[in-house]
Amino acid sequence: MAxxxxxxxxxxxxxxxxxxxxxxxxxxxxxxxxxxPNGAGKTTLFNIITGIYTPTEGxxxxxxxxxxxxxAYNIARLGVGRTFQNIRLFGKxxxxxxxxxxxxxxxxxxxFSNLLGLPKAKRxxxxxxxxxLELLELVGLVEVRxxxxxxxxxxxxxxxxxxxxxxxxxxxxxxxxxxxxMNSSEKLELMELIxxxxxxxxxxxxxxxxxxxxVMNICDLIAVLDYGKKIAEGNPVEVKSDEKVIMSYLGxxx
Amino acid sequence: MEGFLLQFIDAYYLRILVIIGINxxxxxxxxxxxxxxxxLSMGHAGFMSIGAYTAAILTLQFGLSFGxxxxxxxxxxxxxxFLIGIPTLRLEGDYLAMVxxxxxxIIRVFFLNFxxxxxxxxxxxxxxxxxxTTVWILVIIIVxxxxxxxxxxHGRALYAIRxxxxxxxxAGVNTTLMKVLAFTIGAFLAGLAGGLYAHYMGYIAPKDFxxxxxxxxxxxxxxxxxxxxxxxxxxxFILTIAPEMLRIVDEYRLLxxxxxxxxxxxxxxNGLLGNVRIYDLKKRxxxxxx
Amino acid sequence: xxxxxxxxGLTLGSTYALIALGYxxxxxxxxxxxxxxxxxxxxxxxxxxxxxxxxxxxxxVALVGAMIFCMFLGMLIERIAYRxxxxxxxxxxxxxxxxxxxxxxxxxxxxxxGPNTTRYPEIIKITTYNIGSISISSLQIIILALATLLMVGxxxxxxxxxxxxxxxxxxxxxxxxxxMGINVNRVISxxxxxxxxxxAAGGVMVGVYYNAVWPYMGLMAGLKAFAAAVLGGIGSIPGxxxxxxxxxxxxxxxxxxxxxxxxxxxxxxxxxxxxxxxPQGIFxxxxxxxx
Numbered sequence: 001m002a003x004x005x006x007x008x009x010x011x012x013x014x015x016x017x018x019x020x021x022x023x024x025x026x027x028x029x030x031x032x033x034x035x036x037p038n039g040a041g042k043t044t045l046f047n048i049i050t051g052i053y054t055p056t057e058g059x060x061x062x063x064x065x066x067x068x069x070x071x072a073y074n075i076a077r078l079g080v081g082r083t084f085q086n087i088r089l090f091g092k093x094x095x096x097x098x099x100x101x102x103x104x105x106x107x108x109x110x111x112f113s114n115l116l117g118l119p120k121a122k123r124x125x126x127x128x129x130x131x132x133l134e135l136l137e138l139v140g141l142v143e144v145r146x147x148x149x150x151x152x153x154x155x156x157x158x159x160x161x162x163x164x165x166x167x168x169x170x171x172x173x174x175x176x177x178x179x180x181x182m183n184s185s186e187k188l189e190l191m192e193l194i195x196x197x198x199x200x201x202x203x204x205x206x207x208x209x210x211x212x213x214x215v216m217n218i219c220d221l222i223a224v225l226d227y228g229k230k231i232a233e234g235n236p237v238e239v240k241s242d243e244k245v246i247m248s249y250l251g252x253x254x
Numbered sequence: 255m256e257g258f259l260l261q262f263i264d265a266y267y268l269r270i271l272v273i274i275g276i277n278x279x280x281x282x283x284x285x286x287x288x289x290x291x292x293x294l295s296m297g298h299a300g301f302m303s304i305g306a307y308t309a310a311i312l313t314l315q316f317g318l319s320f321g322x323x324x325x326x327x328x329x330x331x332x333x334x335x336f337l338i339g340i341p342t343l344r345l346e347g348d349y350l351a352m353v354x355x356x357x358x359x360i361i362r363v364f365f366l367n368f369x370x371x372x373x374x375x376x377x378x379x380x381x382x383x384x385x386x387t388t389v390w391i392l393v394i395i396i397v398x399x400x401x402x403x404x405x406x407x408h409g410r411a412l413y414a415i416r417x418x419x420x421x422x423x424x425a426g427v428n429t430t431l432m433k434v435l436a437f438t439i440g441a442f443l444a445g446l447a448g449g450l451y452a453h454y455m456g457y458i459a460p461k462d463f464x465x466x467x468x469x470x471x472x473x474x475x476x477x478x479x480x481x482x483x484x485x486x487x488x489x490x491f492i493l494t495i496a497p498e499m500l501r502i503v504d505e506y507r508l509l510x511x512x513x514x515x516x517x518x519x520x521x522x523x524n525g526l527l528g529n530v531r532i533y534d535l536k537k538r539x540x541x542x543x544x
Numbered sequence: 545x546x547x548x549x550x551x552x553g554l555t556l557g558s559t560y561a562l563i564a565l566g567y568x569x570x571x572x573x574x575x576x577x578x579x580x581x582x583x584x585x586x587x588x589x590x591x592x593x594x595x596x597x598x599x600x601x602x603x604x605v606a607l608v609g610a611m612i613f614c615m616f617l618g619m620l621i622e623r624i625a626y627r628x629x630x631x632x633x634x635x636x637x638x639x640x641x642x643x644x645x646x647x648x649x650x651x652x653x654x655x656x657x658g659p660n661t662t663r664y665p666e667i668i669k670i671t672t673y674n675i676g677s678i679s680i681s682s683l684q685i686i687i688l689a690l691a692t693l694l695m696v697g698x699x700x701x702x703x704x705x706x707x708x709x710x711x712x713x714x715x716x717x718x719x720x721x722x723x724m725g726i727n728v729n730r731v732i733s734x735x736x737x738x739x740x741x742x743x744a745a746g747g748v749m750v751g752v753y754y755n756a757v758w759p760y761m762g763l764m765a766g767l768k769a770f771a772a773a774v775l776g777g778i779g780s781i782p783g784x785x786x787x788x789x790x791x792x793x794x795x796x797x798x799x800x801x802x803x804x805x806x807x808x809x810x811x812x813x814x815x816x817x818x819x820x821x822x823p824q825g826i827f828x829x830x831x832x833x834x835x
Contacts, residue, residue: 050424076426084424090417093410100407101414105426107407111435114406115399121406128407168426294636341820348577349819352774355767356812363809465763469643476640508651515644516625523633 001063003028003172003204004049009058011044011228018044020228021058026172026221031198031205033219035212035239037248040225042208043085046174049206050082051075062172077105081170083161085177085208091150095141098149098160099132102167135163138200139193155186159193166197173197174206179214187211191218216240224248256385268386270498272454275389276447277490281474282400282483283443288472289480290404291436292416293343294351297358298444298471303365303463305331305445306452310377311370313453320383324449331445332438339437343430358468365460376459377452384454392450396443400483412436413481477518479525488526547678549800550793555684555753557792558691562746563769564776564784565698566618566739572715572779573735575635579642580621581743582766583649586759588614588744589751590653596667603667607690607748611741618740619733621645627729646762653759661758664751687749694745695785698738702781707734715779764808768795771815777828786826791815 004026011019019041026032034042047053049060051072059068067075081102090098107128109121136142139159144152149160158178165173175194179187191214198205209215215222216236224232224245232242239245259268280302287295309327312318318326342353365371372378403409414422415429423429452458470493478489496514500507522528563585570578588610595606625641671682702708710731713721722728750765751757772791776783791811798810818826 052420052423071428072420072423073426073428076424082424084421088418088421088424090414090421092417093413097410097413101410101422101427102425104407104411104414104422109407111408114408115403117402125406164421164425288636342816345819345823348571348575348778349774349823349825351577352771353816353819356771356816359767359812360809360816363806367805465767473640473643476636480634480636505655506651508647509655512644512646512648512651515647516641519633519637519641519644520625520628523629523637525637 001028002026002061003063004206005061006045006049007059007061009045009048009055009060011041011048011053012056018228019048019055022225022228022230023058024223024230024233026204026206028171028204029198029202030220031194031207031218033207033209033215033222034225035209035215035222036225039227041228042225043176044228045225046082046176046206046208049075049174050080073105076168079169079171080174081165081168081172082174083158083165083176083178085180087154087157087161089149089157089160089164092148094146095149095152095160096129096132096136096145099135099163099167100128102164103128103131103169105168132163132167135166138166138197139163154181155183158182159190162193162197166201169201170203172204172206174208176208177210178207179209179211187214190214194218256387259386270494272384272386272389274491274494275386275393276450276454277471277474277494278393278487279389279396279443279447279450280471281478281486281490282396283440283447284471285475285478285481285483285486286400286412286436286443287440289475289482289486290409290416291412291433293433293437294348295354295437295440296351296465296468296472297354297356297361298440299463299465299467300354300358300361301331301335301441301444302448302451302467303361303458303460304334304441305448306458306463307365307368307371307377307448308445309449310380310452310458313380313383314377315370320381320453323453324446327449327452328442328446331448332442335441335444336434336438339434339441343433343437355465355468358463358465362460362464365463372459374460376457376462378457380453380456380458382453382456384450389450389454392446397483397487404483408432408435416481473515475525477515477525479528482525482527485525485527492526545800548680549796551678551680551684553793553796554789555687555792556796557772557789558688559746559750559753559788560765560769560772560792561785561788562691562694562742562749563765564772564788565695565781566743567770567773568776568778568781568784569711569735569739571773572781573711573718573732574626574630574638576626576638576642577770578626578736578739579639579766580625580645580649581739582762582764582769583646583653584614584618584621584740584762585743585747585750585765585769586653586757586762587617587649588740588747589757589761590657590662590747591744592748593662593664593751593757597665603748603752607745610744610748614740614744614747615737618736622733622736627732646766650759650762657759659759661756664755664757666755667752683753687753690745690749694742698742698781701738707731711735768811771811774825775815775818777825780825780827783825783827790826 002025006022006024009019009022036042048055051070054069059066062078090101107124109124113121133142136145139162141156141160179190182190195218197203219236221235222239223230224239226248231244232239284298287293305327308330309323312323312326313320338357342350345353366374411427411432414427415432419429474489474493475486479485497507497511500510566581567578570576591613592606592610595601595609596603625645626638629638629641668683672679702711710726713726714728714731718728772787773784775791776787794814795811799807
């Protein structure tokens, strides 16, 4: 089943065409990579999928439900979690609170039951705390749970973003350059983490990444963007040997 | 209760304590909007005046009981907060600041021309229902509820909006709704404080709720430390007492007040209790032990 | 009647524009609402008055004197109250600091001159010209001409000179400008100087035109000028000019055709309506959300 389907997505910013009629299908349980040079439109694509932008043309579907005009917070509540390329943590909240905010979209205790401390709110809060601690354990940040998020090291901040996204219990997780700024041993750990969470939480993962090694290693399928157009799609072996891809992109790096 | 208290403290100090209580309610309301949610509002006195006038008219003209009048004033102010919040809270930063300044001024000019509110003279002759006890019981209730709110999922969502709006949306927070909610509660509390104020002073006039009053409330929040409940309380304390203490240097009072703001911001830019958490204090304490 | 009101509106609006320019330039570079700007305008008006009455100077000389005085005042304020906060605190703390300066300055003037209104002496012999059915006073002509001159001068300075180029660079990206070797502190200081001089000119003009100055005149004028800057799109220099003129004209028309008791509310009502329809102001550029 296609978890995510994009049909002819075009995005224009005042005359600049950031995406040009891009179509994609992401199957459940896959790790799907999106690669391409800087400015190819990868992050724009993420922003469209998560509802921050509404595409100029085209439609997108999440589990057969059209979400083209759905607002960002509703898309999140449907089960689409994400991390950000330029880390967007809640800097002056504790590490634990960052993850707790992440679960906002799947919790439902009402404003008044929280204000009055009714049993339902208390139960939910307890559950959220437990789950958040588990997630922090998973990404190895449980020790620093009381620190401010912006005091963490760079790699830790990236992992905290993943934990926060997982708190939403997503079925589709979007990772925007999760390895950026990491050294090679951190990258190895990250690969393990991504594979691990995919199995543990039964996730479909969409991944934008510059590190070819990482992408080729963990992705089932890869789409290549160049100047807003999709120029190739296939498994790592196919993409590596695609002439257009080598010309426009890979040739320089490998 | 007042009589009992007066045996121990001077009427003058009792009066200051009441004003401090009212200012704490104002500061906590604005703290929710500006300190916690990060939406710069500079027209808080406008909501206070709506509450003050509504409550005063309800007791004076309609002979309603004090409790109902207070609630009426607060609800009216909250309603205005809600109505103004919807179209304006999508504006960012300083544009929102300007709109709230404008709102405060429009309300003030409205009351200057408001027949039922006595125009520029204002309203007088309200029974002084507001006592030390009423004010401080309300303060305690509001502080407790406020603390409860900020520790809940909704409170965290509000902080998250301040820290990073887009990331908050990505976590499923309906940021517009939450901002309007914060704005409405803040306005409600300002209206409540207004009603208390009107029935403490016994008279109100549009000039009591001018732009500088909004600024004064904002100063309390920022000085105390944005988003911190103890901070807002401390800010309200200091900025109510400071002008009183500066009375010794009477005509230079505001001069010192202005200079004080500059100096405090230079040396404590995050406010007195900004980014100070009990956890950090404990940690520091523990380190010293070791 | 219509044309005369329009003329009155433009005269008032050109003084708003002069003050609004200072707000918008400072905001464009360091994103600070310089709350003390209204008080600088008030100081300009008083310095002009003192130069005319106590020193018996010619009004034009007094205007220049007031502008120079306020240039230094603006730079001094920036040095003492804003620079120490820059880079290490939130914009809100800087705003509170600015509010502190504003309270300090208006109180200082109350201490010096008392809280009451002082009348400007009749400095310029006012003649009224009639063109068709419109009457225009010589004072209005002088104000409009001076304001135009100052605004054109500002435009030329920003577009043609080195320091103007540095200012434009800083308003694009302060950090990058610093890395490119621009002395950012000096540019900011200079921006305060220019903005303050323009506000002082506005102050003297208003003093002469309305024949009155008082220590709290800066508050409302400052708020309205800030509204004008926001109306035009804050950070935009042509925006401040257009915003100021628009606000002045609409305010005069509002008073003439609606009600004078709502005078101070009209400017803000217009502003709110415009912002709800066009959140970035008339000349402001729509920002694409950067993620």
